[in-house]
Amino acid sequence: MESLSRRSFLRKIALAGATALGPGIVGAGQIYEGSKIVEAERVYRGGPAIIVDGKVIQPRREVPVICETDVLVVGGGCAGVMSALAAARTGAKVTLVERYGCFGGLWTAGLVLIVLATHVEADQGLKKCVRGIGDELLNRLLKIKGGIINQGPGMRDPTSDPEATKYVMAEMLSEAGVDILLNSWVTNAVMEGNSIEGILFESKAGCHAVKAKVVVDASGDGDVFGAAGAEHVRHIHRIGLVHRLGNVDRIAASKSGDKRSSPNLSSNTPLPSVRWVNMQGPQGDCLDIRTLTQCELDGRRAVWEKLKKIQQTPGREQVFMLDTASQLGIRASRTLTGLHEVTFDETMANKKYADVVAIGGAYAFVGNRACQIPYRALVPLKIDNLLATGRCVAADNLMLNYTRLIGPCLVTGHAAGTAAALAVDSKCRPRDADVAKLQRLLKAQGAYLG
Amino acid sequence: MSNRIFAGNPSSRRLARVSALLAIGLVAWLWPAAWRYVLPALSPHVAVCSAVSLRFASMLFLLSAPMLFLMILRHRFWCRHLCPVGLITETCGKLRRGRKVDDERHTIGKHIRIPSSTGRFLALASLGGSVVGYPLFLWADPLALFSGFCTFSQASAVGLAIVILISIASPGLWCSRICPLGGTQDLMVRLARPNTRGSRNTEVSQRRIFLAAALGAVFSALIPADVLARKRHLRPPGTVDETALKGGCIRCGNCTRSCPSGIIEPSVDSRDVAGFLVPRLKFSRTDYCLEDCNRCGHACPTGVIRPLPLRDKNRHVIGIARIDLSECLLTMDAECGVCVPRCPHGAIVEQFSRQSYTTTLKVIAEKCNGCGACVGICPTKVVTVEAV
Known part of the structure; x- marks a missing residue:
């Protein structure tokens, strides 16, 4: 801003804003509905951005508030859906904002499919850790043909069908009476001092605000607490693009020769002819748009190259590409700096927290151990009326490889939703919520807290 | 005199020793960090031989100075009044009914006679060996044995158990004739105060001193190098080379005690006999050699695990x-x-x-x-x- 004094800058901004004080409207007017022209819904953009001294300046304007709610959940992935369901069932008025047209996030659109860390091995067989709403969801998937495999007594770490999961999640949210906004990309936080009052999101209808008493950041990337200025840690991690292969039941095993030299067709899915193939991908900053774009392009090319090789293998000519994930497999981007950080050392020491609100099951690197996550890992240091959940809860750079799994996300999601509703009900900040009461509520909702 | 190691008033001696042990216990209670390491470092036998063999003396070396003066001033005072192993051997010696306290034997069984100069020979052979880098009998130091006994689960109780067996079979034999720390005292007194009673009783000719040391040196030099140098295990950070480690380590267990991760354990490996009870590393699910710790090096009384500053310790390649x-x-x-x-x-x-x-x-x-x-x-x- 070297060529622009503060005074002249403000004047120009004011000029730019003057055209659009009050909700800025572009494209308002008329619309064809069949053969008739009717009055159109307004698109709120506040006017186009303008060039001032070679710089692109956004118009300053009032943003229309689309709704006011008790609990606003940002992100409709597994943690967000759990949060919305939990908050609604606890009695709060809930709005859920999701950037895509479906629910499940990386589980469904990201084709992760396998729900890891659900159980631990105990003396009398398997002990379930992911209970409550998460388990209810998994059991509802079981009622759908081809909905889920490895779910039920004596089985662990189920794999679900993405379409069935999207459907069941939407059904459950509708049943709970959650107000849903799809295809809405949350872009900013609305702050008053250190307290978050709502969010801004962009959609085809322009920019809107949602006001809320408590905001749950289930965006995975921590977009809300990032925008709100909460302290957090950023991570570089592998970015993959997973895919599914079809017709694997038509593989002529007799022709395929040496098993080890043939391409890896990874793991089973509920669909008998379909296999799911993981991808690690290159390490990168998941908040950098050039990186993300490159990963989409390179990942897709790599998947197709791999498929060509499979199809060239004798006996595997019939294998085809069913689909690639609609979104990149982002493993870690931001984690909250919470009141407490889940650390590898504490987990290994089987640390029991007085404020435990979620317990995940066994997983490779933590071993056969039920891992506790305290309420404080969801609460930001400074920002009020905000809770983090899912992948971006406070965890060190080892334990984030655990908290990012679907199993732990289901339980932290449940905890955050109930906590948010409790805070609204008790008219207090989430950080001041009565943890004992929260634990009683969670237990009443079926959650396992040790 | 030298044969009557337990001469004097037995009850007053016992009182002194028990008080000494209690004092150790008290220090242990008040100052747990330090007591665990100082015991083996008190021995001048360990300090001198390890310093010679490694051409290096750690700060713990200074801890042996008080006993060195005590040795010269009051011959065998340490043995009679303070040594914890002495208390154990004397108690064991009385286990057989009808045996008088001062009924000392000079044989193991009936026939194997142990010459009175054995301890002196062991001390000299260690010193001779340490000149060529391999102090032969450093591990037999009583304080090392006692310290090791306090540390290790089963393995190193072996050394002290042998001492106890010897003491039951032949009371007083270990202390008066075999103990290399006792032998060191005899030699020190002879060297520093040639005409006192203690020194006359422990007369050794110059020739023999030279012979014992030379024998130790030659024997150490003759040990096949590949037997000692063969590295089978991971060693604590900062350890000297395998040969020096296997010779210079007194198996006191200080490193094991000092390690906050608990990854240092005494090696028991039939394929590495020379490295018996020498510390080795064993990693577990959460325990590894911490980047902010160099305690084992500072706890080692002999310096085979060098007291490296943190930076250097982290650069030392364990594997x-x-x-x-x-x-x-x-x-x-x-x-x-x-x-x-x-x-x-x-x-x-x-x-x-x-x-x-x-x-x-x-x-x-x-x-x-x-x-x-x-x-x-x-x-x-x-x-x-x-x-x-």
């Missing part, structure tokens, strides 16, 4: 991590790679191939010091640290 990529989850496109953030030295990196679009892991040899953090966290147990 190097090896990842068996054929069984590595990440290399098989499964979710893992936790060894990468686990490594405190940034020595494990992901290697992404744009060609095959796969990720594999690589250990950067220059950064890896073999601390073992990656070993425990690997879910498929394919990471090991190999000795170099």
